[in-house]
Amino acid sequence: MLAFITRRLIYMMITIIFVSIFGFIIINLPPGTYLDVKIAELQSKGGTTSVEQIEGLKRRYGLDKSLYEQYWIWISNFVKGDFGMSFIYDVPVRELIGPRLGYTVLISLGTMLFTWLVAIPIGIYSATHQYKIGDNIFTFIGFLGLSIPNFLLALIFMVIGAVYFNQPIGGLFSDAFADAPMSFAKLIDLFKHLWIPIVVVGTAGTAGLIRVMRGNLLDILNQQYIQTARAKGLSELVVIYKHAVRNALHPLIMTLGMSLPAIISGSTVTAIVLNLPTTGPLYFRALRSQDMFLAGSFLMFLSILLIIGNLVADILLAWVDPRIKYE
Amino acid sequence: MNKNILVEVKNLKTYFDTDDGLVKAVDNVCFNVKRDETVGFVGESGCGKSMTALSIMSLLPQPRGKIFGGTINYNADGNVIDITSLDPRAKEIRSIRGNDIAMIFQEPMTSLNPVYTVGEQIMESIRLHQKVSKKDAREKAIEMLKHVRISAPEKRIDEYPHELSGGMRQRIMIAIALSCEPKLLIADEPTTALDVTIEAQILNLMRELQDKFKMSIMIITHDLGVIGEMTDRVIVMYTGKIVEEASTDDIFYNPKHPYTQGLLRSIPILGQKKRLIPIEGSVPNLLCLPAGCYFAPRCPCAKDICRVKEPPNFMITEEHYCKCWLYDDVEEVTH
Ligand SMILES: Nc1ncnc2c1ncn2[C@@H]1O[C@H](COP(=O)(O)OP(=O)(O)OP(=O)(O)O)[C@@H](O)[C@H]1O
Ligand code: SF4
Numbered sequence: 271m272l273a274f275i276t277r278r279l280i281y282m283m284i285t286i287i288f289v290s291i292f293g294f295i296i297i298n299l300p301p302g303t304y305l306d307v308k309i310a311e312l313q314s315k316g317g318t319t320s321v322e323q324i325e326g327l328k329r330r331y332g333l334d335k336s337l338y339e340q341y342w343i344w345i346s347n348f349v350k351g352d353f354g355m356s357f358i359y360d361v362p363v364r365e366l367i368g369p370r371l372g373y374t375v376l377i378s379l380g381t382m383l384f385t386w387l388v389a390i391p392i393g394i395y396s397a398t399h400q401y402k403i404g405d406n407i408f409t410f411i412g413f414l415g416l417s418i419p420n421f422l423l424a425l426i427f428m429v430i431g432a433v434y435f436n437q438p439i440g441g442l443f444s445d446a447f448a449d450a451p452m453s454f455a456k457l458i459d460l461f462k463h464l465w466i467p468i469v470v471v472g473t474a475g476t477a478g479l480i481r482v483m484r485g486n487l488l489d490i491l492n493q494q495y496i497q498t499a500r501a502k503g504l505s506e507l508v509v510i511y512k513h514a515v516r517n518a519l520h521p522l523i524m525t526l527g528m529s530l531p532a533i534i535s536g537s538t539v540t541a542i543v544l545n546l547p548t549t550g551p552l553y554f555r556a557l558r559s560q561d562m563f564l565a566g567s568f569l570m571f572l573s574i575l576l577i578i579g580n581l582v583a584d585i586l587l588a589w590v591d592p593r594i595k596y597e
Numbered sequence: 598m599n600k601n602i603l604v605e606v607k608n609l610k611t612y613f614d615t616d617d618g619l620v621k622a623v624d625n626v627c628f629n630v631k632r633d634e635t636v637g638f639v640g641e642s643g644c645g646k647s648m649t650a651l652s653i654m655s656l657l658p659q660p661r662g663k664i665f666g667g668t669i670n671y672n673a674d675g676n677v678i679d680i681t682s683l684d685p686r687a688k689e690i691r692s693i694r695g696n697d698i699a700m701i702f703q704e705p706m707t708s709l710n711p712v713y714t715v716g717e718q719i720m721e722s723i724r725l726h727q728k729v730s731k732k733d734a735r736e737k738a739i740e741m742l743k744h745v746r747i748s749a750p751e752k753r754i755d756e757y758p759h760e761l762s763g764g765m766r767q768r769i770m771i772a773i774a775l776s777c778e779p780k781l782l783i784a785d786e787p788t789t790a791l792d793v794t795i796e797a798q799i800l801n802l803m804r805e806l807q808d809k810f811k812m813s814i815m816i817i818t819h820d821l822g823v824i825g826e827m828t829d830r831v832i833v834m835y836t837g838k839i840v841e842e843a844s845t846d847d848i849f850y851n852p853k854h855p856y857t858q859g860l861l862r863s864i865p866i867l868g869q870k871k872r873l874i875p876i877e878g879s880v881p882n883l884l885c886l887p888a889g890c891y892f893a894p895r896c897p898c899a900k901d902i903c904r905v906k907e908p909p910n911f912m913i914t915e916e917h918y919c920k921c922w923l924y925d926d927v928e929e930v931t932h
């Protein structure tokens with residue numbers, strides 16, 4: 271098991287190195303950089319100090335050097351924890367990205383937890399009550415959840431919250447707490463706000479997962495070993511939970527690693543609508559305006575998150591399925 | 598109920614209520630299984646062998662399969678229980694299943710749960726029906742592995758099904774089935790999926806364990822070779838009904854029903870280069886059965902009456918019954 275994890279960690283490192291190289295190339299691919307635009311702008315105004323400032327920046331990040339050298343400077347600083355400056359915001363990327371990444375992880379994990387906690391019991395219920403009224407109702411709700419776009423759901427929640435509960439929805443904190451340092455009250459306030467994006471982002475995933483869980487379990491319930499379990503005289507509850515569910519979860523865990531990017535990218539639109547301080551909207555902006563260090567750092571962190579997600583999924587999979595070898 | 602009879606099935610009707618109509622998978626079937634004997638069930642695919650077995654286990658495919666009539670009396674040492682009267686999910690039948698009546702299936706490759714070790718799966722059965730500690734259950738499981746001739750049982754017990762061959766998995770299934778020392782073992786085509794040498798080993802093992810554990814066996818098969826090898830008595834089924842019942846010797850050397858005769862003509866005999874003659878035509882759909890004798894459209898001996906009136910059961914001898922108009926000169930019986 272240990273060897274398995276070590277080997278996977280080595281693969282992870284290699285993957286991240288490749289991601290950083292390709293990411294860097296792609297971000298630098300469009301002609302011109304944010305600095306070029308800025309320099310042209312400043313030069314047309316004739317200011318000299320700013321131009322000097324920019325020259326300084328250029329030298330610091332080696333923007334006057336070749337792409338290869340630029341990459342090397344960027345990545346070696348990155349490993350040391352210096353992620354560069356954001357040109358649009360004119361602050362270190364580190365300050366910008368830190369809390370946002372935290373909230374993104376929080377919302378993503380929350381969404382995943384919500385999705386699984388809701389979808390799996392409903393999937394089990396639906397499969398064991400196939401075509402009965404309960405199953406049909408859940409199927410209907412599920413398709414509804416799948417077909418409503420996230421931004422619409424977000425708007426609906428905002429309207430309902432604002433009109434009926436007199437509660438402004440959007441953001442992760444109430445105004446009173448927005449700039450306050452972290453405290454217990456602020457944490458409570460955070461959780462009060464958090465469930466809305468989680469429900470909004472998680473609805474489609476939940477609906478999809480219910481279908482998958484239901485289908486898997488129905489498949490498994492037709493397997494011969496389920497009949498064997500019944501023939502032993504086990505109760506239906508034990509047959510379903512001990513013998514069927516564990517096997518039905520298996521394909522779901524396989525998709526776990528892949529569902530993380532879907533949640534992160536799926537939440538971008540929601541985050542814009544709900545005005546959430548997550549990475550999505552900022553990443554989007556950084557890419558659009560070629561804020562290369564900001565975009566590059568996002569890319570790196572999101573990739574690292576993804577790869578960790580995949581590793582966790584693989585470890586879980588190896589744990590539920592003895593047929594997977596660690597060696 | 599006669600002390601010597603373990604299971605008595607009377608007028609069993611197991612039907613499927615499908616959208617296309619009522620499928621009479623098992624229709625008015627009567628038979629007994631005596632203590633310590635081996636009864637074989639033969640017949641072409643779809644004639645109701647498995648459903649007869651699953652009716653006894655009370656494990657019919659849900660939600661459609663249901664017992665519409667008849668009784669299945671299980672004689673638990675003088676205490677007679679009608680299995681058809683029990684709720685298929687309730688405790689009573691579950692304490693019989695796997696404990697008094699055990700079953701093994703055709704597909705050893707898929708009969709074991711891939712995520713539990715064979716030890717866990719054997720011990721599960723033992724601990725369900727016997728109040729023993731985990732340690733004792735494990736010892737018992739190892740002992741069972743020895744009974745089914747698995748080498749290095751102390752090591753094998755912690756292996757997962759995917760590490761074992763098909764033949765070994767079927768041995769494990771037998772170990773699970775016999776772990777609670779059942780009175781009746783139902784084996785639904787236990788060797789159909791295995792190759793010939795492994796088949797012979799498994800059949801030998803079953804016979805040997807039958808002597809050791811003192812149990813009755815109901816063996817279902819397409820293969821008259823298996824019947825000849827294993828059984829004391831044979832029940833021939835066709836379209837949900839029993840058409841002939843006799844001792845194994847009588848079935849082979851004095852078959853009465855044209856269907857049984859047809860089945861016998863269609864098996865290869867070792868060392869004999871006779872051409873095989875399969876039974877002409879195919880099994881009719883259970884939803885549109887012919888009038889009269891269901892075998893009439895395929896029967897080389899069919900008479901006029903065969904096409905209009907269903908034949909009753911005729912008693913050839915005390916032990917030999919045949920559902921065919923050719924024997925209307927002998928005594929007619931309900932069973
Ligand atoms: N789930 C089901 N729904 C409807 N009909 C069914 C179902 N399962 C079985 N049947 C019907 O029951 C009949 C008897 O099936 P059974 O499995 O007992 O046959 P069998 O003799 O065991 O055949 P085989 O040799 O192929 O195993 C079949 O012809 C089929 O029409
Ligand atoms: S009753 Fe008639 S048709 Fe049926 S098996 Fe006998 S002879 Fe053939």
Ligand SMILES: [Mg+2]
Nearest residue numbers: 646647648785
């Ligand atoms: Mg069958």
